[in-house]
Amino acid sequence: GLKLIDDTIEIGEEGDWTPRSELAKRDATRILGAHKYSEDEARKAAEELRQRMARPPPPPTLDGMGGMPAWVTIAQQLPTGREQKAERKKLFDNLMDINWNGFLSLAEVDKGLSVHFKLISGDPIATKYCKPAILRAFQAAKNCSGNTEGENEHYVTRGEFRLLLVFIQRYFELFAAFKRLDTGIDQRINYDEFKMAMSSLRGWGVVVRNPAKEFGKMDHDGGGQVLFDEFSEWALKRGLELVDDEPEEGEERLLRLPKR
Template identity: 40%
Template sequence: MTTTDIDWKSFLDKVSTEKDWDEFLAKFPVDMTEEEKAKRAEIFAAFDPNGNGYLSLAEIDKGCRDILGLYELFEAKKAIMRAYQAAKGVGNNSDETGADYVEKNEFRLLLVYLRDYFILWKIFEKIDTGNDARINMDEFMTGVSKIETFFGIEIAEPEAEFAKIDANSGGQLLFDEFADWALKKILLGEDKALV
């Protein structure tokens, strides 16, 4: 299973029914159809104003806001950074510079990651009631039922699960920790580990 197999709309509808998620998801042409490939090429060209064939973080950030019109995503810097870090250098076929940027052959993957990490960010925000970009134990305990609903899982031992997610043992869940855990839960199921 990959993130492209997930019905993200059902996740989004659980997060908020106030937004048109179909319109949001349509801004990420990630399918392998000719129409979507053409849309991606057009969007990449708009993101790449200097035409050098690769995108910096600043160009991606600006493109999310100005080209895609995704102002909410533009405000979700952690999701953008995570998507950028995950996509850059994956398909590096050019010079050494390419590893530091997102190249055209990595753009589809970037769009997948932007979509996925933004959705996880929205879920993270629902649990982070202190609005400090961290989830403490109290917030996690209060949000367990939401997490179970969002991901369709059962958390039998919330304190132990919190400790498992808290990779740096800082007593707070950071977005990166939450996103890693959530993707493993969604993609691999309850007790499976990444191989």
């Protein structure tokens, strides 16, 4: 029979081991390198896996093109062009629309991006830090077609998918800027962090002459902390550009979104 060791590895009487998850399978293969080990060796491997899985993920790295976070670089490669319809269809059908119903939920988009980015970068948590940006892009894309009947109101349709990818590119870019300003790594920007970022903002095409006034425009509730949705709304209006490229067709729609 099989025994459970540390919720990670099962071993049999002959020394065969079976990882309990895909993550454990990948790491266990790296650690053990074979399929027959003693119970003591399996226990040791299980403990090492348990410790690895308990560690917090590393912070996002600036290892993409031009010092950009890798997830921004990958997002820039999403098939957003009108001529890339076949690539978009493949991404929609094969990675995102797991229910084959022609609609994408937020969970499906999140999961599909995670798989897509992992296939390109090899990083299983490439989009882990990007959930606020994914949420904003999803909310902006759904209902872009104007059809809010039935399922259309709550999901992104096939006809809205290209705009979803365009919005993901833009919000990933803005989220990278937000993360650079957020020196406290608490998913918020306070006034001191904003004031210290004047040089960076100038480099991104935004000149702030009155930091206190501009911060007040972002801080809608006056709480002294700016979240990503507040920052991104402000940054879109100010034309903040972290990536020096031409705007994608449809990107201008983000400027017409309803105010929070």
